Amino acid sequence: MNHNYCVIMCGGVGSRFWPFSRNSRPKQFLDFFGTGRSLLQLTVDRILPLIPAENIILVTNAAYADIIREQLPDILPGNILLEPARRNTAPCICWAAHHIQSLDPEAVIVTLPSDHLILREEEFRKVLEEGLRFVAADDRLLTIGLNPASPHTGYGYIQIGRPVADWPGISKVKSFTEKPDLEMAKVFVESGEFYWNSGMFLWSATSILRAFARYDQETASLFNDGIPFYGTPRESAFIEEAFPKAPSISIDYAIMEKADNVFVKTADLGWSDLGSWKALYETAPRDKRGNITQGCRVLTNDCHNSVFAVRGDKVVVADGLDGYIVAENENALLIYPMSEEQKIRNVVNDVKNLFGDKYI
């Protein structure tokens, strides 16, 4: 029996890529790079050589059940856990751990976001394979820390502590840090002690449930009540009732920043969280004028360093733009300076308030 499981969290909304992403089709479901595969599909493709489809569990919002079945026909319906309400990562992870433990008490789990880019896939699987062995061997919580390619102010950082003997690249975590300012980020990167927090986690089902019991009793107690139902036909009825009562809290805040058995494996995976247009811009291939084109035909004479992400087999003719995002999807068109992209979240809110839900 294969005790390795993968939980892919794919319930996020993500308004930063509006209007390319929509409430009805968030970022993870988009064919981001025009390769024919969505970020979620790429995530599954990437893990499949390591973990068989029957051991891959998707946790998502109930609203996305149809998209997921459409995009991932090979994942069994029973492996798709549908959250009846939007909460943060801790409730999602706690439920998934219970569900998996009910199937396999010896399970070890790698938990992944569904909307990141990883260029070095072989290395990625090697790192996870080693990590799974590390957490199977003892009561440990492991996170993946990435070599910081730049003093990025949009990421959290993990400070490494004492290395673990016989496990190359694995250290005790000294501290987690929220997004730093640029000066601080530069100090972090130069120190060699800080790594980007990837949001990828490894642990045994037993270890993470034990950690919940110790550090987040509210969530633990809520989901412990479901132990008679996990893995049975009554699981979803229980979740329907219990899940909305869960606190909205991140796994970092609920567990990782508090537990004393947290480790980090450092790696260089060619990773980006694709958290913003700028991140996409820095990742995707550009033409000789520094422009990126996605899903459309573009004719420009004097445009530079811009992203053209327009859906629906359109032609875009533009001139005089430098450093712009031109993004269109369905009934919404965005023409925005990339340097102002942090405002897009607020703009989406304004659009919703002024014009209604149908545009977001």
Next chain:
Amino acid sequence: MNHNYCVIMCGGVGSRFWPFSRNSRPKQFLDFFGTGRSLLQLTVDRILPLIPAENIILVTNAAYADIIREQLPDILPGNILLEPARRNTAPCICWAAHHIQSLDPEAVIVTLPSDHLILREEEFRKVLEEGLRFVAADDRLLTIGLNPASPHTGYGYIQIGRPVADWPGISKVKSFTEKPDLEMAKVFVESGEFYWNSGMFLWSATSILRAFARYDQETASLFNDGIPFYGTPRESAFIEEAFPKAPSISIDYAIMEKADNVFVKTADLGWSDLGSWKALYETAPRDKRGNITQGCRVLTNDCHNSVFAVRGDKVVVADGLDGYIVAENENALLIYPMSEEQKIRNVVNDVKNLFGDKYI
């Protein structure tokens, strides 16, 4: 019997408003100002108090027959003349004159473009009424010259000569001038002798056909062959055969610049030929930041002096644009500096050559 007729020329393509206008739906068929009426419909609305619907003849390309029937259900099908090929204005006018003369040998005709703006409609009808009487009284060709509101370099100019006694505001035409450069245009306007060429013409059917016979024998002879057929069921078969053989020549060049009985009535009609985005920009109502919005909802923080003409109930979020045209229709999006708008024609050609007809 009412001998007054109106010919509305509505077969033009007009690529300067791409992608707002399309090959399949040129400018004259668009609801340009969001009033619920297309420019063509507005043209008909404007003339109807003067000339009854049964005396209004539309000349257009066969490709637009359906749009015209849809937009103008009150115009009899027999009053829509369908050109089987694209030619310039002279063949169109020659055919229409023959057609009308076959119905009414005493007809006097006002010929109008279908895609212009006229703000002073009462004055417009007063001017045309007087003009119709002027051309009914004698063998004269009359054009309308407009008070030049600015030294516009996109218009042709008419220089007035000797005034005609007893016909206030009507003069002999001294010369027609093509689009001048700015310096010349300023001299024109200051002189008080030059008026914008409106492209509106008045004459009796007899007079214009006589002028064709004198000054454009090729066109005259071609359409004279159809005299047995005009106004009969065999007219369209004749036209199908003959029209494509007509030379592509403008009425100005074929007749007006050559004839010696050409007069001009000057007027102030609040007129624009809406020949470009800039012309539209100068005409339509702007918000406090100088922006114009057509057919969409726009959210901008820092955009100025721009046109947002996006079709299909969309929201547009933009920032940092000054003096831009943002126009979208079906599968084409244009984001272009208004100062460069003279390049749009070429761009449309490039789009056609690079990506195909379906985008234009």
